[in-house]
Amino acid sequence: MxxxxxxxxxxxxxxxxxxxxxxxxxxxxxxxxxxxxxxxxxxxxxxxxxxxxxxxxxxxxxxxxxxxxxxxxxxxxxxxxxxxxxxxxxxxxxxxxxxxxxxxxxxxxxxxxxxxxxxxxxxxxxxxxxxxxxxxxxxxxxxxxxxxxxxxxxxxxxxxxxxxxxxxxxxxxxxxxxxxxxxxxxxxxxxxxxxxxxxxxxxxxxxxxxxxxxxxxxxxxxxRMGRKTLSIELTEPLEEIPDSLGLYDLEFGPDKTSLLYTYDRNAERTGIARLIGDLTEAGIVLSDIATSQSSLEEIFVGLVKEDGA
Ligand SMILES: Nc1ncnc2c1ncn2[C@@H]1O[C@H](COP(=O)(O)OP(=O)(O)O)[C@@H](O)[C@H]1O
Ligand SMILES: [Mg+2]
Known part of the structure; x- marks a missing residue:
């Protein structure tokens, strides 16, 4: 072109x-x-x-x-x-x-x-x-x-x-x-x-x-909009993310009582089932899970805010 x-x-x-x-x-x-x-x-x-x-x-x-x-x-x-x-x-x-x-x-x-x-x-x-x-x-x-x-x-x-x-x-x-x-x-x-x-x-x-x-x-x-975030609420705050979960690219939520896992909604396997198994294995107790989706709207609002406009 x-x-x-x-x-x-x-x-x-x-x-x-x-x-x-x-x-x-x-x-x-x-x-x-x-x-x-x-x-x-x-x-x-x-x-x-x-x-x-x-x-x-x-x-x-x-x-x-x-x-x-x-x-x-x-x-x-x-x-x-x-x-x-x-x-x-x-x-x-x-x-x-x-x-x-x-x-x-x-x-x-x-x-x-x-x-x-x-x-x-x-x-x-x-x-x-x-x-x-x-x-x-x-x-x-x-x-x-x-x-x-x-x-x-x-x-x-x-x-x-x-x-x-x-x-x-x-x-x-x-x-x-x-x-x-x-x-x-x-x-x-x-x-x-x-x-x-x-x-x-x-x-x-x-x-x-x-x-x-x-x-x-x-x-x-x-x-990018296809990415979803799984937010995992924990019963106890976590000091740090165990090495055994390194593979998942987890992040802490706003405080240390939640973990965020971002995955591709369009992927054949999201890895959620295995993640939950591995969390349990690591002795982490979950109290709740919820998903949220990034939209073009969020990408847009985020960009415009970053720009200070
Ligand atoms: N003729 C003009 N003289 C002075 N400032 C202008 C003029 N036209 C637009 N602006 C200013 O330039 C900026 C961009 O305006 P504009 O291009 O009309 O934006 P948009 O079309 O995205 O709403 C705004 O802050 C607007 O107030
Ligand atoms: Mg205009």
Whole structure:
């Protein structure tokens, strides 16, 4: 795979002195869906706006399809479609004219067949003559996507496409995104919903306080989520973990009357039965056991807290 977007050492300080991006390095692969997950104020919109050339970087560089976003702005921008966080449409304009007007803005030749294909794909064809103000919220968002796709970009940015949207519409949006990916469009979306990243992303980047804390294949993150912890309560506090239990990688809980055993939920053998046998063998008496699971939510909260944001 080749990187269609490449970001190196990107920093952005606003005139207010606010450092919204503190050195971001990121390669986005052609054809992937990347979810940028982060709390409000993390820098997600700043990152997207900078890639799209709307916000000027303080330092660092970005290329899109090999074009530098500053020196080769037109070439880079041509490859990008942007769906902004806020809905902004001309209320009296029809769906058809707002989408074909957007195409014209990019200096692309009029192509009614292309506009029709986009409207059909987004289930807007029946609404082509409706004024945008007559549309439901979900349809307005789809018009924004149609506008962003009108000049046939290779990379589509969706800034919080489902913020404040109900569950049904959120699922529709996920389906739309999956279809666009099938058409070969590279998709970067920002979200503060963990389940959204889980549902549609190929890779997840966690952003907080202007830093990209991790970028990882979703499958690998899920693998980590697959880890479970068994917490074993003891009747007596233990001075130290006996050598005979060294093999298990046990840790003490908050005090010395509990032991924590972490294992892979997906493993064929968890080793729990043998561990309990070996604990008894070592003369340790258990009073209770309980399991807990690490989730993407925990990984996320842990990371963001560590970062001090
Ligand atoms: N135009 C601006 N001028 C000054 N500060 C800004 C501006 N836009 C965003 N910020 C600040 O930069 C930080 C990141 O904002 P933003 O990129 O919008 O985050 P997110 O999209 O993740 O919520 C926030 O602290 C925000 O207040
Ligand atoms: Mg934002």
């Amino acid at each position: 080749t990187a269609i977007v490449s970001i190196k050492g990107l920093r952005k300080a606003y005139a207010s002195g606010m450092e919204a991006l503190k050195g971001v390095d990121l390669d986005i692969e052609e054809g992937e869906i990347l979810a940028l997950l982060g709390p409000n104020g993390a820098g997600k919109t700043t990152l997207i706006s900078t890639i799209c050339g709307i916000t000027m970087p303080t330092s660092g560089s970005i290329t899109v399809g090999g074009h530098d976003t500053l020196k080769g702005y037109r070439g880079a921008r041509q490859l990008i479609g942007l769906v902004p966080q806020e809905i902004s449409l001309e209320p009296f304009e029809t769906v058809w004219s707002s989408v074909s007007f957007s195409r014209g803005l990019f200096g692309k030749r009029r192509d009614d067949a292309k506009i029709e294909a986009i409207l059909r794909q987004l289930s807007l064809w029946d609404k082509r003559d409706a004024k945008t103000m007559e549309l439901s919220g979900g349809m307005k968002r789809r018009v924004l996507i149609a506008k962003a796709l009108s000049h046939e970009p290779r990379v589509l940015f969706l800034d919080e496409p489902t913020a404040g949207v109900d569950v049904e519409l959120r699922k529709d949006m996920w389906e739309t995104v999956a279809q666009l990916k099938a058409d070969g469009v590279t998709i970067i979306l920002t979200t503060h919903y963990i389940e959204e990243a889980e549902a549609i992303a190929d890779r997840v980047g966690v952003i907080s306080g202007g830093r990209l804390l991790l970028v990882e294949e979703k499958a690998a993150l899920m693998q």
